[in-house]
Amino acid sequence: MRNIILTQHEQIAHSLAINKAIKVKGRFDSIILAGMGGSGHPGDLLNALNITNRPLYVHRNYDLPLDYLRHMGLRKPLVIVSSYSGNTEEALSSYQRAQKEGLSVLVNSSGGTLVDWAKRDGSPVIHIDFPGMQPRHTLFASFSGIFVALCNSGLAEDISTNLTKTANQIKTIAPELEQPGKTLAQKIKGKIPVIISSDSLGFAAKNFKIQTNENAKYPAFWNTFPELNHNELVGFSKLADTKNPNRFLALMLRNDSDHPRNQVRMDVTAKLYQEWDVQVEQFTVPGDSLLTKLFTAIILGLWTTYYLALAYDIDPIPVTGVESFKDKLKQFSNNGK
Numbered sequence: 001m002r003n004i005i006l007t008q009h010e011q012i013a014h015s016l017a018i019n020k021a022i023k024v025k026g027r028f029d030s031i032i033l034a035g036m037g038g039s040g041h042p043g044d045l046l047n048a049l050n051i052t053n054r055p056l057y058v059h060r061n062y063d064l065p066l067d068y069l070r071h072m073g074l075r076k077p078l079v080i081v082s083s084y085s086g087n088t089e090e091a092l093s094s095y096q097r098a099q100k101e102g103l104s105v106l107v108n109s110s111g112g113t114l115v116d117w118a119k120r121d122g123s124p125v126i127h128i129d130f131p132g133m134q135p136r137h138t139l140f141a142s143f144s145g146i147f148v149a150l151c152n153s154g155l156a157e158d159i160s161t162n163l164t165k166t167a168n169q170i171k172t173i174a175p176e177l178e179q180p181g182k183t184l185a186q187k188i189k190g191k192i193p194v195i196i197s198s199d200s201l202g203f204a205a206k207n208f209k210i211q212t213n214e215n216a217k218y219p220a221f222w223n224t225f226p227e228l229n230h231n232e233l234v235g236f237s238k239l240a241d242t243k244n245p246n247r248f249l250a251l252m253l254r255n256d257s258d259h260p261r262n263q264v265r266m267d268v269t270a271k272l273y274q275e276w277d278v279q280v281e282q283f284t285v286p287g288d289s290l291l292t293k294l295f296t297a298i299i300l301g302l303w304t305t306y307y308l309a310l311a312y313d314i315d316p317i318p319v320t321g322v323e324s325f326k327d328k329l330k331q332f333s334n335n336g337k
Contacts, residue, residue, distance in 0.1 A: 001215070001309075001316045004137050005302045006174050008295075011130060011141035012167040016160065019126050019145040023152035026104050030074040031155065033146075034059040034094035035082030035108070037322075038135030041207065042082065042108070042143040048203040049291060051157040052150060054078075062093040066101065078155065079105045080146060084128055084135035086112020108146055110138075124149070134317060136214055139207075139298065159291065166292045173286070174299050180283070181303025187281055188249055188304070189311045195222045195301075196269075197253040198262045200290060204297030205253055208304070215305035215316040225262045225269075233269060236276050245277040253297050254284040 031054050033043035043058035055074070059065055069077055079098040083091035086109040095117060098105045107118040110128040118125045126145040130138050144163065150156035193212060197205040205222040212220035223232050239245045250273050252266055270280045283300065287293035309316035 001306050004133065005178075005299065005306065008140050008174060008299060008302075009167040009171040011138065012144045012163060014129060015141040015144035016148055016163070018129055019148050021152075022106075022124050022126055022145070022149040024078060024104055024106050024124055024149070025153075026076075026078070028054055028076050028078040028104070028155065030054050030069055030077040031056040031080065031150070032059050032064060032069070032077045032094075033057070033080040033082060034064065034091055035080075036060055036088050036090050038137075038139060038210075039082040039084050039088065039091065039108070039142070041136070041139050041203075041210075042146050043080075044203050044206070045139070045143050045294065046147070046150075046156070048200075048294060049159070051147070051159055052155055053157070054155055059094065060090075062090050064094050064097045064101075066097075077103060078153075079103050080108060081105060081114060082108040082142065082146070083112070083114050084110055084133075084138060084142070086110065086114035086116075088114075092117075106146075106149060108142055134214070134319065136210065137302075137317075140295070162289060162291055166289070166295055169287070169292055170295050170299060173296055177296070177300050178303050181300055182307045184251070184281060184283075184300075184304045185307035185311055187279070188251075188308055191247055191249040191279065193220045193249050193251055195220065195251045195253065196224065196228060197297075198225045198255060198258045198266075200255050200258060201253045201285060201293065201297055204285070204294050204301070207298050208251075208253070208301035211301045211305040212308065214319050214322075215302070216308040216312065217314050218305075218308060218312070225265050229265055229269065233272070236273060236278050238276075240275075240277045246279065249279045249281060252280065252282040254282055255290075255293060256284060257290075 040060050081091050081095045105123040108126040109115050126149050128141050151158050195205040195208045202224045209220040209222040212218050273280050285293045285297045287296050306316050
């Protein structure tokens with residue numbers, strides 16, 4: 001796991017290189033990225049960076065949201081089916097629906113049934129060339145491959161230079177973030193983390209939460225400003241009156257480019273949380289672009305959850321809970337239930 005974190009930058013250059021010729025032909029009015037878990041994250045990251053020139057919908061379910069798109073007047077989507085294993089049943093369902101509807105499909109995978117079907121049908125494949133890893137740990141590879149394919153197809157802004165620059169930056173930043181991540185893990189241990197940020201870093205907050213779930217096998221939550229000031233904030237206001245008031249830790253991921261009022265909101269929220277016996281930790285994410293800041297915050301999340309897993313004597317890589325669920329799901333399916 002430690003090596004995975006320190007070599008995240010390599011995923012970017014490698015994925016850009018092996019997928020440099022991938023593209024899809026046609027005229028499209030929208031993009032659907034169908035993917036579950038870590039395989040859906042590249043779509044969220046594309047939307048966070050706002051680099052596609054067509055509306056992009058991340059679909060986390062069976063089938064495809066075609067009725068919704070048609071209601072919006074969108075009838076020619078490009079369907080990206082993303083599944084690291086190539087065997088995710090929801091993603092396979094999306095692929096089958098796209099084929100039934102005669103829609104153009106772009107596959108993002110490392111192999112499995114999905115790649116077999118793509119080869120059979122002549123659908124282009126973005127290769128995730130990092131075998132034996134968990135999908136959540138190949139985010140940079142998946143994102144880079146999907147980006148270059150969309151760029152080649154005239155569907156995304158060309159950020160190749162910035163992406164290569166960011167890869168070089170995180171090569172240096174990753175080792176520097178190890179100690180801050182380790183320190184955060186020590187502070188989180190024994191508490192339930194709530195990762196919060198503005199919308200600009202919202203994907204990083206969400207990703208941090210998910211890495212906590214899957215790496216540390218630990219509950220976590222996330223939210224964004226200013227929305228949380230209109231609801232979630234109230235949920236902490238009476239904790240001091242309960243029998244166990246100190247069970248949460250709020251981690252604020254801060255962006256010095258955020259709207260000034262959101263920065264004030266963070267300051268006020270931090271003071272209120274402390275008054276309400278909620279521990280607050282703040283981290284201003286460094287970087288000269290939103291892309292670098294998002295990638296940096298993701299690396300911080302990887303380090304923090306890695307050390308949180310070690311603090312609980314847990315292997316951060318396997319997700320036996322997910323595999324157990326899939327086995328039980330198969331049993332129910334085989335029993336006709």
